[in-house]
Amino acid sequence: MKYRHSTLCLFAMLAACLLFLQASNPTQTSSDELRPAGAFASIQNKAERSAAIFREAGKVLLHPRCINCHPSGDRPLQGDDSRPHMPWVQRGLGGLGVAGMRCAGCHHPENFEPAGIPGHSPWRLAPARMAWQGKTLSEVCAQIKDPQRNGGRTIKQIVEHMSEDGLVGWAWHPGPNLTSPPGSQQRLGELFQAWAKTGAVCP
Ligand code: HEC
Ligand code: HEC
Numbered sequence: 265m266k267y268r269h270s271t272l273c274l275f276a277m278l279a280a281c282l283l284f285l286q287a288s289n290p291t292q293t294s295s296d297e298l299r300p301a302g303a304f305a306s307i308q309n310k311a312e313r314s315a316a317i318f319r320e321a322g323k324v325l326l327h328p329r330c331i332n333c334h335p336s337g338d339r340p341l342q343g344d345d346s347r348p349h350m351p352w353v354q355r356g357l358g359g360l361g362v363a364g365m366r367c368a369g370c371h372h373p374e375n376f377e378p379a380g381i382p383g384h385s386p387w388r389l390a391p392a393r394m395a396w397q398g399k400t401l402s403e404v405c406a407q408i409k410d411p412q413r414n415g416g417r418t419i420k421q422i423v424e425h426m427s428e429d430g431l432v433g434w435a436w437h438p439g440p441n442l443t444s445p446p447g448s449q450q451r452l453g454e455l456f457q458a459w460a461k462t463g464a465v466c467p
Contacts, residue, residue, distance in 0.1 A: 296446050297446050297447070298320065298321075298323060298324065298445075298446040298447025298448075298451050298452070298455070299320050300451060300454060300455075301317055301454055301455050301457070301458030301459075303320075304316050304317050304320070304458075310462050310463060311462070311463060311465045312465075313462050314459055314462035314463050314464065314465035315465045315466060315467040316467070317455055317458050317459045317462065318401075318405055318455075318459050318465070318466060318467050319401065319467045320455055321426075321452060321455045321456060321459065322401040322404070322405075322467070323445065323446050323447075324435070324445040324446065324447065324452050325396065325401070325404055326396070326401060326404070327435065327444075327445035327446075328341070328343070328344050328345075328346050328443075329434075329435035329438055329442065329443075329444065329445055330396065330432075330435060330445070331346055331396055331397050332346055333389055333390050333431065334390045334394055334395055334396040334397060335389070335395060335397045336392075336395040336397040336398050337397075338354050338355040338392075339352070339353065339354060339355070340353065340389055341397070343442075344442070344443055346397070351365070353365045353367070355389050355392070358388060359388035359389035359390060359391060360386075360388045360389075361388075367387045367388055367389070368385075368386075368387060371383045371384075371387035372385075373385035375437070375438070375439040377439055377440060380439060380440075380441045382434070382438055382439055382442070384430055384431055384434040385430075386431075387431075391415075393412075393413045394407070394413065394414065394415070401467060402466055402467055405466035405467060406466055408422055409422075409464060409466065419460050419464050420460065422456065422460075423453065423456045423457055423459075423460050426449075426452050426453050426456040427449065427450070427452070427453025427456065427457075428453070432449060432452070433449045435449075436448055436449055
């Protein structure tokens with residue numbers, strides 16, 4: 265009797281343990297939350313921890329709010345399905361649009377909510393070498409680290425861009441018709457800080 269009781273006990277403990285492990289497993293995350301860097305502290309290997317942190321930040325980077333301005337072609341994309349921008353506009357010099365169809369002609373310093381036109385100053389398309397559309401997260405990571413393709417930035421400047429850039433921040437205030445990436449710009453910045461600190465390893 266006593267033996268059976270303790271076996272049951274052991275099973276109960278095992279089950280509790282498994283539940284706990286599942287809850288604390290950093291690779292299992294739901295896509296609508298952005299976990300803080302501390303959630304990855306249990307990964308002992310520093311390089312693996314770094315890559316896991318980047319993978320978490322990837323929930324933001326691959327979100328349509330970012331991809332739509334970092335397209336592979338010469339046209340911006342729009343909406344959560346990243347369809348080609350209507351009206352038909354083109355990158356133009358400095359990503360500001362072409363004559364007669366400048367971005368700023370329609371996109372104002374603030375979102376224009378009655379017409380659902382997103383806005384921020386400046387409003388322009390990321391250069392072609394910074395295209396993320398259609399790329400895997402590993403490819404985006406390698407590109408972000410490459411000064412030839414990231415606008416000559418150091419890792420520290422990438423962390424700053426993620427933490428402070430206004431167009432990055434706009435993604436969390438896109439107006440009523442568009443969804444936002446998970447988390448906040450602050451949390452994204454903290455993840456990038458932790459990523460840099462652990463050696464900026466790509467997944
Ligand atoms: C309205 C358009 C727009 C949106 C929205 C936008 N970007 Fe950008 N992004 C740009 C432009 C323009 C540049 C180039 C700026 C420069 O080099 O000074 C850029 C450059 C960058 C860079 C530095 C270069 C590189 O690719 O490594 C990063 C990092 C970046 N964006 C991240 C993001 C993230 C993350 C989001 C979404 C949360 C986002 N961007 C949303 C327009 C946009
Ligand atoms: C003639 C007006 C007009 C011009 C010019 C224009 N846009 Fe737009 N843009 C819009 C409208 C309207 C929307 C919103 C469409 C909707 O949601 O139905 C939009 C949406 C967008 C979006 C979608 C944001 C998202 O994440 O869904 C991006 C990105 C964008 N524009 C970038 C640009 C860029 C970059 C330029 C210049 C190269 C530009 N636009 C020029 C009218 C314009």
